[in-house]
Amino acid sequence: MLRKFSRVVSINQTQNTINKQLVSKLQLAYFAVDPQMNVCACSSNLTDYGFPQLECGEPIDDQIDFMIGLDAETELDLPVMSSPSGIPISINMMPSDDQLTVLISNASVATEQRQMLQQAANENELLVEKQKKLMFDLETASIELEKKNTELEEASRLQTSFLSGVSHEFRTPLTSIIGYTNLVQKGIEQMSRQIASRIAKQDSFSYLNAVQRSSKHLLSLVENLLDHGKLDSDEIFIHPKPTDLAELFDDVELLLAPLSQTKDIELNVAFASSEGNYVILDDSRLRQCLINLVGNAIKFTDVGGVELLAHLDNEELRIQVKDTGMGISADNLEKIRLPFYQVADTGKVGTGLGLTITERIIDLMGGELAIESEVGSGTTVRFSMPAPQAPQEEHFSNLAAESNDSLKVLLAEDDSDIADLVTMMLMERGVNVTRVANGALAVEALHNDKFDLVLMDIHMPIMTGYEAIAELNKANIKTPVVVMSASGIEADQKKAVDLGCAAYLVKPVSVDEIIAVAKTVMIDD
Amino acid sequence: MTDSPQIQEIKARYKASFPEKANMLSGFMRVVSTGGELTILREELHKLAGSSGMYSYDDISSLCRKAMQSIDNDQLENLHNELSQLINLVEQS
Numbered sequence: 001m002l003r004k005f006s007r008v009v010s011i012n013q014t015q016n017t018i019n020k021q022l023v024s025k026l027q028l029a030y031f032a033v034d035p036q037m038n039v040c041a042c043s044s045n046l047t048d049y050g051f052p053q054l055e056c057g058e059p060i061d062d063q064i065d066f067m068i069g070l071d072a073e074t075e076l077d078l079p080v081m082s083s084p085s086g087i088p089i090s091i092n093m094m095p096s097d098d099q100l101t102v103l104i105s106n107a108s109v110a111t112e113q114r115q116m117l118q119q120a121a122n123e124n125e126l127l128v129e130k131q132k133k134l135m136f137d138l139e140t141a142s143i144e145l146e147k148k149n150t151e152l153e154e155a156s157r158l159q160t161s162f163l164s165g166v167s168h169e170f171r172t173p174l175t176s177i178i179g180y181t182n183l184v185q186k187g188i189e190q191m192s193r194q195i196a197s198r199i200a201k202q203d204s205f206s207y208l209n210a211v212q213r214s215s216k217h218l219l220s221l222v223e224n225l226l227d228h229g230k231l232d233s234d235e236i237f238i239h240p241k242p243t244d245l246a247e248l249f250d251d252v253e254l255l256l257a258p259l260s261q262t263k264d265i266e267l268n269v270a271f272a273s274s275e276g277n278y279v280i281l282d283d284s285r286l287r288q289c290l291i292n293l294v295g296n297a298i299k300f301t302d303v304g305g306v307e308l309l310a311h312l313d314n315e316e317l318r319i320q321v322k323d324t325g326m327g328i329s330a331d332n333l334e335k336i337r338l339p340f341y342q343v344a345d346t347g348k349v350g351t352g353l354g355l356t357i358t359e360r361i362i363d364l365m366g367g368e369l370a371i372e373s374e375v376g377s378g379t380t381v382r383f384s385m386p387a388p389q390a391p392q393e394e395h396f397s398n399l400a401a402e403s404n405d406s407l408k409v410l411l412a413e414d415d416s417d418i419a420d421l422v423t424m425m426l427m428e429r430g431v432n433v434t435r436v437a438n439g440a441l442a443v444e445a446l447h448n449d450k451f452d453l454v455l456m457d458i459h460m461p462i463m464t465g466y467e468a469i470a471e472l473n474k475a476n477i478k479t480p481v482v483v484m485s486a487s488g489i490e491a492d493q494k495k496a497v498d499l500g501c502a503a504y505l506v507k508p509v510s511v512d513e514i515i516a517v518a519k520t521v522m523i524d525d
Numbered sequence: 526m527t528d529s530p531q532i533q534e535i536k537a538r539y540k541a542s543f544p545e546k547a548n549m550l551s552g553f554m555r556v557v558s559t560g561g562e563l564t565i566l567r568e569e570l571h572k573l574a575g576s577s578g579m580y581s582y583d584d585i586s587s588l589c590r591k592a593m594q595s596i597d598n599d600q601l602e603n604l605h606n607e608l609s610q611l612i613n614l615v616e617q618s
Binding site for chain 2: 415417418420421422424425428457459485486487507508509
């Protein structure tokens with residue numbers, strides 16, 4: 001082909017013109033070199049591409065000698081490259097026997113097209129990637145949606161089961177209350193007709209007991225529901241106070257024995273102590289936990305019995321509730337701790353809140369609940385909690401008798417309603433009370449007189465309780481200070497501890513609590 | 526255990542102060558409605574929470590605490606409802 005082309009260029013003028021036009025239109029440039037690397041032909045437009053203008057017969061210029069060493073026998077298309085002027089060029093090399101011709105053409109359009117193609121390919125690839133990602137997101141969202149849907153279905157199922165449980169739980173004692181009050185009414189009618197007998201009175205008494213039991217059960221249900229509402233907002237507070245554990249376990253037995261009797265199962269409650277019965281803990285919260293746990297055990301036991309064992313040793317109360325009931329499968333052992341969860345197919349109803357609340361309360365009281373169970377072999381629930389010893393009951397109940405002047409208390413309280421009541425109650429118990437209405441007066445009183453104890457409110461005008469305690473610390477006055485505040489906020493309690501207060505009582509407080517704490521503080525002191 | 530006559534008298538005096546307390550709370554109702562300063566209301570609620578609890582008006586005490594929490598959490602709508610319930614409760618007690 002090259003041979004033909006060179007012949008045409010040198011011989012035929014018409015074709016020469018056409019070729020010139022081709023060269024011009026297509027912006028073709030060319031040069032040819034002989035085996036000695038001397039230029040034997042060249043176009044005049046090499047300079048358009050930034051190459052030097054070649055002269056025939058002269059050696060090839062350094063700038064375009066890149067073809068040296070190429071196989072002169074092989075026709076070759078080099079890839080698009082950039083010319084010295086920056087224009088993309090396509091180079092065709094056409095070797096013949098006596099020379100090598102090099103055709104240079106403008107590859108701008110091809111390059112542009114190639115770039116466009118490349119860009120389109122890139123964009124396409126990007127779109128495919130985006131599509132893949134969208135598909136993945138869609139799949140994830142679909143899985144998430146399905147999960148949420150299942151959760152919602154479960155929540156809805158729990159809610160329905162909770163409502164039906166609550167309604168059943170409320171209906172049973174209410175029916176009992178209505179029934180028994182009806183019987184009492186009839187008894188009263190009979191008595192009014194003066195035909196009442198001793199037996200009728202006894203019946204009425206037992207009916208009223210039943211009403212009271214049912215009412216207490218209802219109350220505990222309502223308390224559980226209210227407590228559940230408080231779980232999330234951390235509103236459940238623990239108020240430790242001197243407690244007679246023997247009395248507490250007797251109460252629990254008395255309260256739950258009728259329930260076990262109706263199911264004809266045994267209820268055994270045993271309390272043993274190596275250090276007396278009086279401890280400091282929140283008796284009503286512990287009672288609530290025991291009623292929930294033993295009540296549950298009775299509910300799920302149809303044959304055999306339930307055992308509540310408690311042991312106080314080394315200021316730790318250990319409790320075990322064991323039943324011979326249907327047991328809980330491993331699957332359900334964790335789930336039963338969730339609010340509203342109730343094991344299906346047990347035929348038992350309830351609110352599904354008792355265990356959740358109990359676990360939280362035990363946690364707040366410093367204990368941890370553990371459950372062991374096996375289907376068909378019953379369930380054992382264990383927990384322990386700190387139970388520091390309290391002063392013996394007779395010590396504080398006889399305080400008034402033993403020491404009219406022995407306990408001298410300074411009461412710093414700006415609210416006269418509270419100050420009046422606390423002063424009178426303490427005075428009736430034989431305590432000598434001095435009242436002041438702000439922190440500054442309390443500091444002054446403690447500088448001038450000696451007291452066994454200070455009962456200090458926090459929010460007071462002129463000088464707050466905390467400021468007063470700080471002043472007392474500065475003055476090295478060591479009288480024990482018990483803070484009495486309506487604030488149950490932990491930060492306030494921590495501040496009191498940081499300031500070295502002996503105790504922190506959250507209002508409302510009973511006079512027994514004040515005296516018991518006073519006694520403990522003074523013993524410690 | 527029955528209260529002594531002195532304690533009974535103190536309790537009666539406290540109960541007799543309820544209309545005055547309800548009045549005071551009603552005054553604050555206007556403050557709440559107009560988005561006014563709530564520091565003093567919080568102090569009064571704190572006092573009432575403490576004293577009513579000491580006098581065994583547990584429901585009043587607990588509602589006061591709730592209202593205080595609503596102030597702390599800037600939940601004015603809740604506060605409005607709680608204050609209104611509190612006024613009714615104090616009036617009825």
